[in-house]
Amino acid sequence: MKIYAVLVTYNKHLSDCSSFCSALKEPDVQLLVVDNSTDESIHNQEEARQAGAWFLSMNGNQGLSKAYNAAFDYLKTTTGDWVVLLDDDTQIPDQYWMQLRKETPNAVLLPVVRTMKGKMISPAEMKHDIPRSVVSPSTISDITGINSGMAVPKQLTDTYRYNDHLFLDFIDHQFIKDLKQNGVDIRILPAELVQSFSADGLEKQSALKRLEIQKKDLYTYYAANPWKAWYLIMKRKIRLAVQLRKPEVLLHG
Structure with missing residues (x-):
């Protein structure tokens, strides 16, 4: 199995990103760092190169949608099974990669994402086009979720794009909505991530x-x-x- 992990960073050293360290440990994961940084004192390109990761600079903060789209374009000439989207402030346990390897890439997978206090923030329920938190994924009838840990079949990233009119917020909900409207299945990956906030x-x-x-x-x-x-x-x-x-x-x- 071949997995590509896309990590978008913003004014943060790669060594401070727990998801960067997690992806590097996996032999079948090729990491692509997309740097939206505006802080010129941060030099992530060399650190990425030394770690064996690919690096793409956005030459400033172009927004998260454009960063993901640039990553999809970068990966277009490659072959593989999954493209995993990682946040720089998310802890990725080994269980996540183990579970992903068991899955066939025929649906978009959303892991359970919790805050450090244990609140589940993804997946969530869409009600009247407004995302609402739920206690258990089993209660969700109209699923949505956040980008963090989302695993997208590689073939879908060759065609689908994020709405680049959205800079940061709701880009994930719009992306999932577009996928569902085109008949793409959205499922829950039985793995839990922990997301911290600055x-x-x-x-x-x-x-x-x-x-x-x-x-x-x-x-x-x-x-x-x-x-x-x-x-x-x-x-x-x-x-x-x-x-x-x-x-x-x-x-x-």
């Missing part, structure tokens, strides 16, 4: 900048139903105002 998400300026990206992406995704975008943005503002203890966040934008 602490600087609770710094006001960085959080507000992140909120602006979310706002643009959500209004793009819900172009036909902008009230859904407004609803989700308000939910995020309220959560952020509570986390930061700054009620003025509710008035932002």
Whole structure:
């Protein structure tokens, strides 16, 4: 079996990415690092080369959709079974790779992804085109999920693309929706990943900048139903105002 793992990084050294170290341990996994970094002090290309990974620079932060699409284009001339999408802040256990090798590449596979506190964030249930967390994957009737750990049959990456009008948020939900509309099966991979989140998400300026990206992406995704975008943005503002203890966040934008 031949597996390609795509790791998109942003202003982070590869040695600090747990998913980078996990993929390197697997003899049948070829790692492709796609670097969206804007910090010129980070030199991931040499570290990737020394580790035997392929490297693709986006020459700045072009967004996650364009990074994944660039990876798919890069891999077009290769043959293999799976393309696995990895986040730089996700712990990938050995069990994940063991389970993936047992699968036939005829469906997109979503592992169970939990936060460090144990909350399941993927897969999730789509209700009225809004992703909602569930307690157990067995209760899901209309499945969606996040990019982290998603395994896509190699042949699908030769044809399908992420919507590059979306910069970061909901690119995974749009991708899965497009796949399902074309009859692609989405299944759950019996493996669990743990995803951590950067602490600087609770710094006001960085959080507000992140909120602006979310706002643009959500209004793009819900172009036909902008009230859904407004609803989700308000939910995020309220959560952020509570986390930061700054009620003025509710008035932002």
